[in-house]
Amino acid sequence: MDLYGTLRPLLFRLDPESAHNLAFWLGARACAWPRLPEPVHPAGLKRRVLGLDFPTPLGLAAGLDKGATLLPLWKALGFGHVEIGTVTPRPQPGNPKPRLFRFPQAGLILNRMGFNSEGAEVVAARLRNRPTGLIVGGNLGKNKETPEDRALEDYRAAYRLIAPQVDYVALNVSSPNTPGLRNLQAPEALRPLLAGVLDLRKDLGLERQPLLLKLAPDLAPEDLDAIVEVAVASGISGLIATNTTLDRGVVAEPLRALVESKGAGGLSGAPLKAKAREVRKRILGALRGRLPLVACGGLGSAEDVQGALDDGAALAQVYSALIFQGPSLIQRIHSGLR
Ligand SMILES: Cc1cc2nc3c(=O)[nH]c(=O)nc-3n(C[C@H](O)[C@H](O)[C@H](O)COP(=O)(O)O)c2cc1C
Structure with missing residues (x-):
């Protein structure tokens, strides 16, 4: 049994946010260790996407390491990229607790964290000491x-x-836990948002740095088509799909009633898989190869990730499956990829 297999029963006896904090405390101790192993990536997983050289298509999705505190650990565990954040410009506490719920029987997480963030200044300062050899995205x-x-x-x-x-x-306009945020996905709101950030990118001399947009799985097919056209026309570099879903229909009864009793929030993990894939296929069809797509949502095995890549995604990200399966998931996915 791996270390996480030993730790998991303890972590899962704690409430999810305490478990998160304990795991991060342990992770920080690991990061302070001078001999953290160098990652080994199976040959043949390298790919060039967005003008960047990824050692593997597999990355850690946004929301787990919001403050970029464990980058050396994610690198040692074998992720090719990590999306830190969501970072908000000013610090904010997020929603009142409890705001994080796990349902191990279904591989499901419900969260309404609401962007708890130390703020961009603190996170930017921490990033100045980031490790080399790991691609880092800022959400x-x-x-x-x-x-x-x-x-x-x-x-x-x-x-x-x-x-x-x-x-x-990555611009996150798809979290369900900040009131009104998802309205920014509407073309009339999205156009000026993307143009305004692209203008700043130019002013800062960062024209060559990829800018991505992260989308929700709860958009109608025609809305997805419209968003794709806005994204392509704007000149951004790629899309990430998907964020968590508000749709309780992805959860089978009898668990659905229990999930509903926990209140508002976005759902992630295995029950999101089919819906996220459907949304991605629609986006890929509309994109016709014009921009790369990063797959996210319910991916929990090599088969899932391979499926997303075969559908046409350029990269893949996991979050919930890592909580349930632990870091051994990363090697398992790597050894099962073609
Ligand atoms: C507890 C939690 C917090 C999250 N926070 C963020 C966030 O801050 N920003 C973001 O873009 N996505 C966030 N996400 C969404 C994930 O990045 C991912 O899009 C989603 O969970 C679907 O992937 P998964 O099924 O592999 O978990 C969060 C997810 C969870 C479970």
């Missing part, structure tokens, strides 16, 4: 109290601080 969001019509100012403020420290930036 950006807006503060809760910022009105929707001033969202661009927030994304620009966070971008100005974070972008110079990372390899790519």
Whole structure:
């Protein structure tokens, strides 16, 4: 049994957020270890995407390491890239607790964290000491109290601080836990948002740095088509799909009633898999190869990741499956990929 197999029963006896904090405390001790192993990636997994050389298509999705505190550990465990954040421009506490729930029987997580963030200044300072040999993306969001019509100012403020420290930036307009955020996916809101961030990218001399947009799985097919056209026309570099879902219909009864009793939030993990894949296929069809797509949502095995790559995704990210299966998931996926 691996170390996580031993730790998991203890972690899963704690409430999810305490387990997260304990795991991060242990992770920080591991990062301080001078002889953290160098990652081994099976030959043949390398790929060049977005103008960057990824040692493997597999990465860690946004939301786990919001503050970029465990980058050496993610690298040692074998991830090719890590998306830190969501980072908001100013620090904010996020939603009241409890705000994180796990359902191991279904490989499901419900969260309404609401962008708890140390703020862009603190995270940017930490990123100055990031390890080499790991691709780091910065996922950006807006503060809760910022009105929707001033969202661009927030994304620009966070971008100005974070972008110079990372390899790519992802704009998160798809978290369900910040009121109004998902409205920014509407073409009329999205156009000025993307243009405004791209302008700043140019002003900062970062034209060659990839800018991605992360989308929700709860968009209608025609809306996805429209968003793809806006994204391509804007000149951004790629899309990430998907974030968590608000759709309780992805959970089978009798668990659904229990999930519903926990209140608001986004669902992730195995029950999201089919829905996220359907959304990705629609996006890939609309994209017709014009931009790369990063697959995310319910991926929990080599077969899942291979399926996403075969569908046409350029890269893949996991979050929930890592919580349930532990870091051995990474090697398992790597050894099962063609
Ligand atoms: C507890 C939790 C917090 C998350 N926080 C963020 C976040 O801050 N920003 C973001 O873009 N996505 C966030 N996500 C979404 C994940 O990045 C991912 O898109 C989603 O969980 C689907 O992937 P999965 O099924 O592999 O977990 C979060 C997910 C979870 C479970």
